[in-house]
Amino acid sequence: MPRSSFEAYAAPKKEIPRSVYLTVSATVAISILLMWCVLSYGGFVRSDFLPTPVEVLYAGLDGIQDGSLAVNTAASVGEIMSGFIIASILAVPLGILMGSFKIAEAAIEPVTNFIRYLPVSALIPLLILWVGIGIEEKVTVIFIGTLFQQLILVADVSRNVPSDLLDVSYTLGANRRTVVTRVLIPATLPGVVDTLRVTLGWAWTYLVIAEFVAANKGLGYFILNSERGLFTDRIFLGIAVIGLLGLITDQLFKLLRDWLLPWATEG
């Protein structure tokens, strides 16, 4: 056993006490907040560039009172969910097929790989031309941005299902259909949920870019509009809301995974 606690905490991949863990996390978070306070209240940075925490809070209260925060958040969440859900409904089954059936791989993978390396932002002008600047355009950007990433990731998940797992099912009397529905699909579920969790985070990036280019509501629009008036506090507010929404959805996915797939949880 290491003698000092420092030695114990410096060992790679070793557990540390929960209290130590929480203390370290809180210290870092509070330090960042303190730094912000010092820089803004101390007058080291002009308030045009860096608002004080309280100013951001007031911007938040204003936004709640005049309803602008709710309208813009609802717009963004609506767009992101539409694009993301449509993409997922297509990507999950197609990805599973692509990872498990060579014929599906041959059909889908080359095209997917080509489109995947196109930054979806490069398509925005074209999409504006085709579908306009309304909600459809944001949904399309998110749809294209996430679909092809999801396809590749889900295909990998399904490809990594051990073939022994399928083979043993055949020797237990399963036919192909049973193997797909009762073995292959359940075996991909944890990886699929993880893929959705990761790609939803990416979807926010595509949404904000789409809203920067052309929008009349949404959190990206809110941030860009605030920048035009040099309302730095509102810029901070917009960013904070996006961050918070990201955190909430991520935690929801984690809960969903633990609740639906307890058998796949580590430890």
Add this chain to the structure above:
Amino acid sequence: MTKLKLDKVTLEFFPRTGAPVLALDDVSLEVAEQEFAVIVGPSGCGKSSLLRLVAGLVEPTRGEITLDGTPVTRPGKDRGMVFQSYTLFPWLNVRDNVEFGLRIGGVPAEKRKHISDHFIKEVGLEGFESAYPKQLSGGMMQRVALARALANDPEVLLMDEPFGALDSQTRSLMQELLLQIWEHSQKTVLFITHDIDEAILLGDRVHVMTARPGRIKERVEIDLKRPRHVDLLTSPEFIALKRRIMGLIHDEAVRAMR
């Protein structure tokens, strides 16, 4: 009476690049009803391929495999298999894993429970019925895999180095457990291993395979009396058999290394 018969079975692989690989060359083998047959050979000799052929997971390039006189063309529950890798369904608990074959075969719930109770008890996992695979040790997982294969009441039990991934203490406990279960069930078993001790301890007959391409080099009758226990490993008869098989394998292992 012959249960399982391999008649001049040849297996070639055709990789996308390079020359075809001859994995098994003209292998003929007979396993009698209720016999415990073991195939032992150096790694890469195609012994696992041979088992996959019998399971119907791979088709032979030439030759025929028959079970009770009927040609094997596809996998079926008459040939249950236990793999070296852990192949339990992680989303099913122990009982549901054991009942998997019965469930897809449409066996009613009450009868399924009766059968799974029996085999869970047989492999000594009472009390673990609702545990998930991630909560089990390697040895326990392989016991569930064995129970799952037996629950289907196969004509032949195929075992592909099922204890290969286990530590040596667990392995000898598993060997004793398997001997005990086999003596109860009197199943026909085809067992693959590279472990000579394991081959002699378990088998009625040991088929020694050559290095690639795999052929049957020699059949060794293991006339040690049953029931057998692990303490047999130090007996003179055992050691004499071991010396003989080691000699046969050693030549092949050296050949395979070249």
